[in-house]
Amino acid sequence: MLLARSRFYFNGNLAVLQAKTTAAKAASKASALPALTLSRKVASVSRGGVLGALTRASAPKLDKTRQFSTLSALYQRSNVHVIKPRETDPNEDAPRKWPVNSSKWAGYWLIASAVSVFGIVVLGGLTRLTESGLSITEWKPVTGSLPPMSEADWIEEFDKYKNSPEFKLLNSNITLSEFKFIFWMEWAHRLWGRFIGLTFVLPAVYFVARKRVSPNIAGRLGVISVLLGLQGAIGWWMVKSGLDNKFMETDNAHPRVSPYRLATHLGAAFVLYWAMLSTGLQVLRESRWIANPSTAVADFAKLNNPVLKPFQRYTTLFCGLVFLTAMSGAFVAGLDAGMIYNTFPWMGEGIVPPKSELMDPLFAVKADGSDLWWRNIFENPVTVQFDHRVLATTTFCASFALLLMSNRFKPFLPRKAFLACHTIMGIAMVQVTLGISTLLYLVPTPLAAAHQAGALALLSAAAYLGAQLKRPRVPFQNIVSRLHNASVVKSGFEEVAKNQYKRKTTKLPGSL
Incomplete structure (x- = not known):
């Protein structure tokens, strides 16, 4: 009987030691995570404590004689404040504050x-x-x-x-x-x-x-x-x-x-x-x-990686190129420039029309001809169509370059961003086909409408890619990081409670 009682106290002390070690590891892991300092400008952060609620929820499961020795010190030293997690909107408890x-x-x-x-x-x-x-x-x-x-x-x-x-x-x-x-x-x-x-x-x-x-x-x-x-x-x-x-x-x-x-x-x-x-x-x-804060922290690590900056800058330039190409298409539509040179890739006897047609002096209004170049760019149907061809071809090549870059940066890209690059390439191929078909068939209404919709679809895919690569605001990163830290500490508390519960339900050797 004396040996059995000694073994019981030894197992109990061992469980307490394991609980302390688990809680210490959880606290160490939480303190090592990035973005632990919360901006004072954030108004929607609850100044209460999720950790306090977690401790109170876990406390009934713990032996009261062991509760403060294993958990209270860790909780009192922790000053992490986060939004209270709810199943619904986390801002419902503070309707008068900006979330x-x-x-x-x-x-x-x-x-x-x-x-x-x-x-x-x-x-x-x-x-x-x-x-x-x-x-x-x-x-x-x-x-x-x-x-x-x-x-x-x-x-x-x-x-x-x-x-x-x-x-x-x-x-x-x-x-x-x-x-x-x-x-x-x-x-x-x-x-x-x-x-x-x-x-x-x-x-x-x-x-x-x-x-x-x-x-x-x-x-x-x-x-x-x-x-x-x-x-x-x-x-x-x-x-x-x-x-x-x-x-x-x-x-x-x-x-x-x-x-x-x-x-x-x-x-x-x-x-x-x-x-x-x-x-x-x-x-x-x-x-x-x-x-899902744990997934968010992993995404933050990818988006904040300096290696990804060249790809992010290229995506921004690509979005601007898509918009510029669409605007050149608006001038093609406004001047009915699609009704001339209905061949591709040739414009007359060559890929580039004669200079006399590209820079026609008839479009100049001023006597000195100082407005010749820009009026031809925006008002000459031949020049407008040629500009649109050049921009459309450039956009297609840029889409292909984006695809190649995505394969190179694949280990650093979020999965949705990588898939968006392939989607952009597919839409660009369809858009080029629609544009050439519209030109060859003298601008039929169904093809022309589909071509305009394709331009907006390509912009949609580019905007989606840009949204997936955009780094979140620093205050928001702090909020999510603190939610993740709280979940890590909570998991440590739950493991401690589980070990304490197992110790209490362990039967003494020889007992009924």
Whole structure:
């Protein structure tokens, strides 16, 4: 009996020693992790302690005589403060404070808004290809949302269109039924724009007022909302250029909107789409990191690696190149430059057209010819098409170079970024095929619309890659690192509790 009791006390002391060692290892591992200092500017960090809650939860499982000797010292020395983990939004307990991370529902809403912008860009391309953009000669942001409700209303709208240069010079034989088709195209495009404005601004006000988004995201929502309002004004500014009576004073004039204003309108749409998509991806990525801090810490190590900086810079330049190529396509569309030189890769007798066609003196307005070069770049259909060919070829080669670089940087890239590089290459191949086919077949509407959608799809893939490679904000890294540290310490506490429980349930030798 004496030997059995001695063995019991020896096993008990051994369990306590193991518990101390486990807790010490957990504390050492937590202190060795990066980003342990929390920025004082972060307002949503709970100044309570998750570790205190964890200790209280683990305490009933521990022998009270051993609790303070094994755990209390570690807890008292730890000053790690993190957001209290919850199954729902971690910011619900502090609605009056700006959170560090945004609600995931804001991310889903931003992605849905981006999809809606994608749709209106495609519809806008169809409106231009069917020459429907000048069918509505007035801009009524509120009352214009209602279409003609009676035959008299349709006749009134048709009479307004008859006063436009497009009707007088191009569509003088158009019937009322044909007018209705082009009217519905332009009306649907404008109505969709109003829908996007309402479905973005109203939820944005809610998320900001309820402080469900971080200050950084709230600022972005404000900028996007302002740009949405400007986009409507830019659209009318573009349409108004096609209603100018100056076309009536020029021989053989073709009423069309200004290519500069068309490029501005399309460029603003692309910027809106990119802003919504990239912001939504950032919000969703931060939500996933909050839910899984251990994975987030591993991602931070990759994204903060200096080896990855050249790849990140190249990705930024690639996104700019994709946008620039799309804007050159807007000038091709605005000048109908796709209707000339319908061969590829040749332009006439060579790959490069004659210099006299590229720099035609007829496009210079000033007497000294100082505006010759830039007016030919933006107003000469031959030069505009050649520029677009060069930029498109450069973008395709840059996509291939991006693919090769991704294979080289594969050990350092996040998996989603590596897959995005392959997706970009695939979309680029499809886009080049669509562009050449559109040119060879004299710009048929389905191919031209698909080509415009392909440009936005390529920008989407580039924006996704950029979002995956973007380094998170330092305050957010601190938050996630502290959540990870707390989970490490919690696992140490649970192991201690498990060992204590096993010791208590161990039966004495010879006992019943």
